[in-house]
Amino acid sequence: MFTNSTLFEPIFWIIMGVLYTVLAISATYWAKDLKLKMNWWKWLLSIIWFIFLNITIAAGFTLIGENEARAGLYFIGVFGTLTIVLGVGLWQLIKSR
Numbered sequence: 001m002f003t004n005s006t007l008f009e010p011i012f013w014i015i016m017g018v019l020y021t022v023l024a025i026s027a028t029y030w031a032k033d034l035k036l037k038m039n040w041w042k043w044l045l046s047i048i049w050f051i052f053l054n055i056t057i058a059a060g061f062t063l064i065g066e067n068e069a070r071a072g073l074y075f076i077g078v079f080g081t082l083t084i085v086l087g088v089g090l091w092q093l094i095k096s097r
Contacts, residue, residue, distance in 0.1 A: 053083050
């Protein structure tokens with residue numbers, strides 16, 4: 001991202017690590033606030049879905065950045081749709097008691 005930058009690249013990854021940590025900690029408070037009964041396998045499915053979402057966004061925009069805009073948009077369209085469908089299914093599973 002920051003080609004051969006000795007200053008900005010480590011700062012970027014530190015900020016990304018802080019953001020993911022805040023997201024992980026706030027997810028537990030969010031689940032408690034909504035009174036969701038989360039057990040280990042619901043957390044595991046949520047983490048897998050979140051990783052799939054991150055890969056979809058990262059790979060699609062990497063393709064767009066590499067001047068493969070059509071492939072990137074197809075990638076985001078196909079896997080983004082799949083991610084949304086899986087997310088709705090996961091939400092229904094989590095909300096069921």
